Amino acid sequence: MLLAVDIGNTNITLGLYDGAVLKFTLRTATDTKKTADQYAVELCNLLKMKGADPEDIEDCVISSVVPSVATALCKAVSNVCCIVPLLLGPGVKTGLNIKIDNPAQLGADLVAGAVGALNEYTMPCVIIDMGTATTLSVLDENGAFLGGVIAAGVGLTLNALSSNTAQLPSISIEAPQSVIGTNTIDCMKSGLVLGTAAMLDGLIDRIEEKLGQDATIVATGGLSKEVITHCNRHIIYNENLLLDGLKAIYEKNI
Numbered sequence: 707m708l709l710a711v712d713i714g715n716t717n718i719t720l721g722l723y724d725g726a727v728l729k730f731t732l733r734t735a736t737d738t739k740k741t742a743d744q745y746a747v748e749l750c751n752l753l754k755m756k757g758a759d760p761e762d763i764e765d766c767v768i769s770s771v772v773p774s775v776a777t778a779l780c781k782a783v784s785n786v787c788c789i790v791p792l793l794l795g796p797g798v799k800t801g802l803n804i805k806i807d808n809p810a811q812l813g814a815d816l817v818a819g820a821v822g823a824l825n826e827y828t829m830p831c832v833i834i835d836m837g838t839a840t841t842l843s844v845l846d847e848n849g850a851f852l853g854g855v856i857a858a859g860v861g862l863t864l865n866a867l868s869s870n871t872a873q874l875p876s877i878s879i880e881a882p883q884s885v886i887g888t889n890t891i892d893c894m895k896s897g898l899v900l901g902t903a904a905m906l907d908g909l910i911d912r913i914e915e916k917l918g919q920d921a922t923i924v925a926t927g928g929l930s931k932e933v934i935t936h937c938n939r940h941i942i943y944n945e946n947l948l949l950d951g952l953k954a955i956y957e958k959n960i
Contacts, residue, residue, distance in 0.1 A: 709763050709787070710952040712815060713770035713779060715838040716861070717928065720749075721949035722758055728946060730756050738774050742781035749779075749786050766791035767956040769814035769948070792956055794818065799958045803850040812851070815948060816843050819926060822951030824849045827922045827942070832913055834906060834934070834941065835948075836927035838862055842906075844913055844921075855909055860898050860929050867894065879929060881936055903936040910939050 708723040713736060720732040732752045740748075753760055766783045768791050770776035776793060783791045792798065794814040802820055804812055815835065820843055823831045833843040839862070842855040858866070860879055868876040877891050885900050887893030914921055925934045926947040934941040944950075 707758075707763050708953060708956060709766040709783070710949045710956070711766065711768040711779065711783075711791075712818065712948045712952065713768065713772050713775050714815060715771060717837070718775070718779070719949065720752065721946060721953075722753075722756070722763070723953055728949065729758075731946065731949065732756065736772055736775055738772065740775075740778060742778040742785070745775075745779050745782035746785045749782050753786075760786045761788075763787045763789065765789060765956065765960075767794065767952045768792070769794040769818045769952055771813050771815055792959055794952070794955060798955065800955050801958055803848070805850050806853050816841060816851075816854070818948045818951035818955065819843060820845060820851050820951070821954050822944075822947040822949075823922075823924050825954050826944075826947075826950070827924055830917050830919065830921040832910060832921050832923050833947070834923065834925040834927070834930060836860065836902075836925065836930040836933060840902065840906075840927075842909055842913070844917070846917065847919070855913075857905065860902055860933065864894075864898055880932060899933055900936055902933050903938075906933070906941075907938050 710721045712719045716736055718734050718736050722729045766789055780791050800817055800821055819833050819835055823833050829845055829849050830847045831845045835841045837859055839859045840857045844852045844854050846852050867874045877894055881899040882892035882895040885896050887896045923939055923941045924944055925941050926944050931943055
């Protein structure tokens with residue numbers, strides 16, 4: 707079995723594949739203070755919770771935007787599963803043609819998402835990933851990675867509002883009943899959820915105008931499901947896009 711791991715700034719997502727089948731996914735918090743031994747204990751507990759035996763895991767592929775956690779988690783996987791993980795980075799075959807100014811700057815998570823979309827959807831494609839940051843990645847009609855957009859994530863925006871104002875509270879991230887809020891909480895929900903949905907619609911319109919053709923729009927990431935239902939554009943939700951991309955990258959390197 708193959709363990710695919712995506713280390714984000716806020717969460718670590720793990721998926722266990724048995725052949726082509728994704729058996730289950732797990733999610734835990736990213737913590738730069740944890741040691742490799744602490745991650746090893748957590749990994750064992752998470753796998754056992756799902757009834758999986760670490761000895762059955764034959765390979766592991768990891769993408770990370772947090773280098774210190776990647777180092778600790780690679781050691782943890784090695785200790786628990788007695789394997790050396792494939793860490794997505796320079797020298798790893800992805801099959802992705804990257805056309806940005808400096809391809810080495812492209813985040814591993816964006817690479818994994820792009821490969822996942824390239825294998826599954828019609829090109830051109832725009833990939834929305836809503837995590838700590840909200841990113842849009844653009845693949846052209848040939849599947850080449852042209853570039854994208856980075857904006858503050860919904861959770862990050864909420865934290866900035868509640869932490870830097872005297873009277874704005876921390877709230878649940880969900881849409882209000884009306885775009886015109888009649889109380890502070892609904893006004894904030896409108897700005898966060900409906901405002902982000904409107905931003906995505908506008909950016910997609912401008913991206914397609916630049917491409918000169920319509921694109922397949924795919925969204926992933928923890929907050930995207932709540933937001934994209936309020937977009938005017940048709941957006942495909944794929945919860946496991948990055949994990950599927952990591953599996954495809956692993957298969958190119960065996």
